[in-house]
Amino acid sequence: MTATTPEFDYVIVGGGTSGPVLAARLSEDPEATVCLIEWGPSDQREPRALQLLRWAEMLESEFDLAYRSVPQPRGNSHIVQSRARILGGCSSHNTMIAFRPPLADLREWEALGASGWGEDFAAYYDLLLTNIVAVAPEHRNPFLQDVIETAAAALNIPLRESWNDTQWTDGAGFLELGYYPETGVRSSASVDYLHPIMGRRSNLTTLLETRVTRVLIDAHRRAEGVQMRLADGSVAEVRARREVILCAGAIDTPRLLLLSGVGPAEELATAGVTVVHNLPGVGRNLMDHPEGLLVWEASRPVPELAASQWDAIIATRLDAEREAADILCHIPLLTLAENAERLGFQTPRHSITLTPNVARPRSRGRVWIGSADPDQPPLIDYGYFTDPDGHDERTLLAGIRMGRQLAQTQPMAGWIKREVFPGAEVQEDSELSALARQAHHTVYHVSGTCRIGAIDDPLGVVDPQLRVRGIDGLRVADASVFPTLTTVNPVITVLMVGERAADLISGRLRTS
Numbered sequence: 001m002t003a004t005t006p007e008f009d010y011v012i013v014g015g016g017t018s019g020p021v022l023a024a025r026l027s028e029d030p031e032a033t034v035c036l037i038e039w040g041p042s043d044q045r046e047p048r049a050l051q052l053l054r055w056a057e058m059l060e061s062e063f064d065l066a067y068r069s070v071p072q073p074r075g076n077s078h079i080v081q082s083r084a085r086i087l088g089g090c091s092s093h094n095t096m097i098a099f100r101p102p103l104a105d106l107r108e109w110e111a112l113g114a115s116g117w118g119e120d121f122a123a124y125y126d127l128l129l130t131n132i133v134a135v136a137p138e139h140r141n142p143f144l145q146d147v148i149e150t151a152a153a154a155l156n157i158p159l160r161e162s163w164n165d166t167q168w169t170d171g172a173g174f175l176e177l178g179y180y181p182e183t184g185v186r187s188s189a190s191v192d193y194l195h196p197i198m199g200r201r202s203n204l205t206t207l208l209e210t211r212v213t214r215v216l217i218d219a220h221r222r223a224e225g226v227q228m229r230l231a232d233g234s235v236a237e238v239r240a241r242r243e244v245i246l247c248a249g250a251i252d253t254p255r256l257l258l259l260s261g262v263g264p265a266e267e268l269a270t271a272g273v274t275v276v277h278n279l280p281g282v283g284r285n286l287m288d289h290p291e292g293l294l295v296w297e298a299s300r301p302v303p304e305l306a307a308s309q310w311d312a313i314i315a316t317r318l319d320a321e322r323e324a325a326d327i328l329c330h331i332p333l334l335t336l337a338e339n340a341e342r343l344g345f346q347t348p349r350h351s352i353t354l355t356p357n358v359a360r361p362r363s364r365g366r367v368w369i370g371s372a373d374p375d376q377p378p379l380i381d382y383g384y385f386t387d388p389d390g391h392d393e394r395t396l397l398a399g400i401r402m403g404r405q406l407a408q409t410q411p412m413a414g415w416i417k418r419e420v421f422p423g424a425e426v427q428e429d430s431e432l433s434a435l436a437r438q439a440h441h442t443v444y445h446v447s448g449t450c451r452i453g454a455i456d457d458p459l460g461v462v463d464p465q466l467r468v469r470g471i472d473g474l475r476v477a478d479a480s481v482f483p484t485l486t487t488v489n490p491v492i493t494v495l496m497v498g499e500r501a502a503d504l505i506s507g508r509l510r511t512s
């Protein structure tokens with residue numbers, strides 16, 4: 001760094017889901033200067049990113065980092081992990097299913113050493129600028145109504161209109177989404193937190209199409225700024241007077257720490273990176289929600305009416321004593337048979353799909369780098385279905401069997417002609433499991449790779465104030481910090497992490 005290196009109080013890496021929240025909140029203080037650095041372009045003129053219903057057009061588009069994994073001996077080796085490289089990040093790409101994190105999950109976080117991340121953290125839901133509303137009446141698909149009524153009766157669970165004002169354990173119903181029903185525009189982090197202030201706050205600088213390649217850490221182990229590559233390929237640096245905050249997501253945040261020499265010493269040495277600080281938990285504890293797949297031929301065309309195409313859900317427990325659901329079964333309004341087709345199954349013209357997921361996965365994976373070259377893709381091993389007691393496999397199977405039960409019950413049965421995948425002839429557990437595990441999806445909920453931990457947690461990467469252990473002036477605030485994966489879809493929890501991080505950093509912490 002030189003005397004002319006641009007300086008800001010706060011440098012935020014990643015303008016995805018939590019990054020915009022931090023940029024907006026920290027720049028509320030006119031005395032503080034904030035620099036938000038985003039790898040991708042703006043979403044402001046990109047209808048595929050703005051219109052919720054166009055989310056699938058973002059899959060494997062120019063905005064999708066589309067990460068692949070190493071082979072998964074017990075799961076699907078062909079998963080494409082979408083990560084959106086655009087302002088708003090995955091909140092500009094996802095279906096904005098909007099769940100408040102269940103208290104049972106947050107109590108578990110606290111029990112694991114994340115003090116302050118229980119009831120106090122839950123209160124941050126009320127601060128969000130996100131427009132969380134139930135799927136509007138004009139977007140409600142009659143087929144989904146039939147499926148949720150079938151599930152409520154067949155599984156003896158309540159029909160729900162709201163998921164965010166009670167502590168529920170099961171139920172079926174239309175969801176709450178982050179969207180503006182009148183326009184169909186998504187309520188992403190960029191739409192709500194950045195668009196209203198971009199170009200209007202002189203203390204907020206947003207660098208787009210700029211990729212951070214390294215956190216610069218001085219001899220006293222203090223993060224002094226970042227090195228980045230601009231759109232024209234040139235290399236530049238910015239200095240952080242107070243802090244660097246990493247919001248690059250559960251794959252790219254640990255990747256950036258590793259490229260900066262912070263991580264497991266042996267892994268860094270193998271990759272040819274000079275060790276700055278040995279921190280064994282970086283990249284460990286990778287979690288995701290694997291989801292099973294059931295496809296039927298429909299007896300008649302399913303109406304297309306939708307808000308997001310993922311508008312309703314069935315949540316069930318396998319054990320009545322559990323404080324949270326074990327299976328979250330989405331009912332997508334689009335054909336999702338690619339993984340079955342790869343195994344030789346043919347998708348009929350009119351089809352119906354259910355995707356029951358493992359809501360509390362116990363398998364753990366990791367993210368690491370193979371070399372010091374930032375252009376080499378990250379290495380990802382989800383460890384799908386490797387938990388020693390077989391919980392995830394059992395839950396996947398239970399979800400598939402639940403889907404079959406619903407398909408045989410009216411009124412859903414009236415929509416079904418025949419089972420296509422896994423196929424009615426596949427009944428025996430081991431055969432069903434093998435097929436289900438080869439064709440499962442991801443719900444794109446990677447998290448946990450820089451988890452919050454108490455001081456005695458050997459895999460803790462950040463403390464409960466989100467400060468990276470052993471390095472001054474450096475925090476992580478995105479889905480990486482989850483100690484365990486929320487039972488529910490996580491985007492609202494990530495936005496809440498952004499809100500709480502802003503309070504932790506500015507010193508105005510709100511508690512319940």
Ligand SMILES: Cc1cc2nc3c(=O)[nH]c(=O)nc-3n(C[C@H](O)[C@H](O)[C@H](O)COP(=O)(O)OP(=O)(O)OC[C@H]3O[C@@H](n4cnc5c(N)ncnc54)[C@H](O)[C@@H]3O)c2cc1C
Pocket residue numbers: 013014015016017018019037038039040082083084085086087088089090091093094095096097098099210211212213247248249250252253256443444445446478479480488489490491492494
């Ligand atoms: C297709 C899809 C559907 C989903 N559906 C839902 C849903 O309906 N509901 C739900 O709750 N969750 C959903 N999710 C998950 C949810 O969107 C994510 O968990 C959440 O948005 C992750 O937020 P994040 O801030 O951790 O990371 P991201 O949103 O991925 O943000 C990271 C940002 O950092 C940028 N970046 C990365 N590396 C660098 C670097 N080196 N330099 C500069 N910038 C960098 C990226 O471009 C990106 O903008 C979905 C995800 C996907 C992909």
